[in-house]
Structure formats: C-alpha cells, structure tokens
Amino acid sequence: MDPISFVYLAAILFAIGSAAVLTRRNAIVAFMGVELMLNAANLALVSFSRIHGEVDGQVMAFFVMVVAAAEVVVGLAIIIAVFRTRQSISLDEPAELRG
C-alpha cells in the first residue's frame, strides 16, 4: 500500500477538524478542532517525508509540534482569562464586544 493513502487520511482529518472549528460553540472543543487540523498537517508531512525518503518532513512536523504546544499554552490561558471575566467559554458571547 502506497504511503500516499495516509495523505488521504490527513485530508479527511483536516476536514473534520475544520468542521468542528466552524460548528462548535464551546471554545475548548473548537480549540481541539484546531489541534486535530495541526495533527492532520503533521501526518501529511510525515507521509511526504516517507515518500521522498528524506527526514526533512519529519523535522518540519517536529517544528509544528513545538509551535502547537506553545499555541495551546497561550490559547488555554486566553480561554481561562475570558472565563474569569465572563463566567462562560462560549465563542458567541465575545461577539457582543463589537460596538
């Protein structure tokens, strides 16, 4: 079986993650959708790395993981800060901010 089949799997996971980001109102669940999209990109990078027979793709996936870890830390801190002031993690409520 060709390693390209994992790229199809990555495309499906990316689509599921984007659907979750677009539909869910719970900030944490939407954030998990973002994580799933990042992981789908990682899977595509690793399969391309296998297809080309080089490790550069794996190094890039490693960088994506580091950036994702930093992003999770800041994102969850923002969610907690919003929850402290509004007692809610719904993504719709900050929309009331617009004048």
Add this chain to the structure above:
Amino acid sequence: MINPFLFWAVALLTVPPALSLLFAKKAVHIAMSIVLVMVGLATAYVGLDAPFLGVVQIVVYTGAVMMLFVFVLMLVGVDQREDLTETIKGQRWIALFAAGGLGIFLISIVARVTLPVSSSPVTGDPDVIAGVLFSKYVLVMEVLGALLITAAIGALVMTHMPQLRPRHTQKEISASRVKVGADPVNRPMPGYYARHNALDIPALDPQGNPIPDSVSRVLEVRDQTQDGSEFRAQLEDAAGPSLASPPASAPDSAVDTSKPDSSEGKGE
C-alpha cells in the same frame, strides 16, 4: 511499502473518534476521543519510518497537550452547557457543507498527483533527526526556543490576576462573623459527646441536649437525621442523676431541627 492492515487500523483508530468532535455532547468525552486520535497518529508515524516522531507525539500530545485540555476543562467546570441557538442563520449546515467541500477538494488534489515512492527510505531515528535539526535547521531551532519562552511568559501574564482589594486576614474574617451574629467558634462535629459518631446523630452539649447545628444541613433537609435520644439515655444511665434535670427540655430542641437556623450559612 506500507502494510495495508496498519493503514486500516490507523484509519479506524483516528476517523471515528475524530467524528466525536462534531457529534459528542460532553467536552470530556471529546478530549478522550482526541487522545485516541493522537495515539493512532503516533502508530502511523512509527509505521511511516518515523519512530522518534511517534514517541514525541505520545509524549507531547497525549501526555501534555490533551492533559492540559482536561485540566482546563476541570477549571472552567465540566458541565459547561453549549448553547445551540444559531447567531448566524443556517451556520451549522453552511459550515458542514464548507468542511465537506474542503475535504473533497483536498482529496481530489491528492488523487491527481502521482509521486514515485522512494525505494530507500531513511528511518527517522533520534540521531538522524538530531543531525538535521542541529545543522540545517539550527536557526529555526533557536527561534523556537525564543517562541517557547515567550509562550510561557505570555501564559503567566494572561492568567495573572492583580489583587484589587487587600487580603482578608483570619482575624478580620472572625470579627465579621461575630458582627453578623454567627457562631464565632467552629460548630461541634456530629456525634461529639454522644455515644455514637455517625454523621446523622447530633452532638450533645455538656447538659446532654442535642445540638442541631452539628448535623449537616443537607441531612436535615432530607429528614435523614436522628435525634440521638437513645444515646442520650445511655449517657444519663452512665452519669447518674446529676444530669437528670436538663433532659426535660431536650425533646423540644431535638424536634426543633426543622426550624430555619439563623446562624446557618452566614458565617461561612
């Protein structure tokens, strides 16, 4: 080449749990499903000759990131309801349509290319990865170090709460309790001085009268308390007639547990 069994195992381990992002109600269930997805992706990495990335995936994602998610879920309350009213009309269907279209678009693009698979794959062992990481990508590595420090400081700043009012000392708390008329001392534990230490039996004061305050308010509301009279009787038998005078009024105060208690809940 990839073992077809491995691919289908990974597909079954990743796609159905990932669908819980769209259909599951509780955020904790979704978090646990995503943990399953991460484990499946780690399996795929090991199968794609990237054992180092597979281990990093397990350590970073299932070990750190998803546990951080669950921890934040604990902080904000597990039972946060999700309101399903749509602020934009038909947003759910538009979003599902757009995401499905994106998936079909990506798949059709991938289906159009043919890539020759390398016959000499390089296994992504830690030493190989480290060689590339610290020679070709060393600048990126240093920038990522700066990014991680910035993220840590950002999280600290974001969750830091300045103290707006002066801190209450224990002395002030005690004084305010006395001011509102609450009992200034701790309430006795249930069963204290009684011949039984069960939670539903009120403590006895030195005269042998039950203290209704000593039993949890929840048990009182549910009518699950006992008045402790049989244990008081035992106490009187043992102590002799010196304690005999107060119990005349004791049955009243024992029945009185249902009266609204003025000190209840004020001093807490």
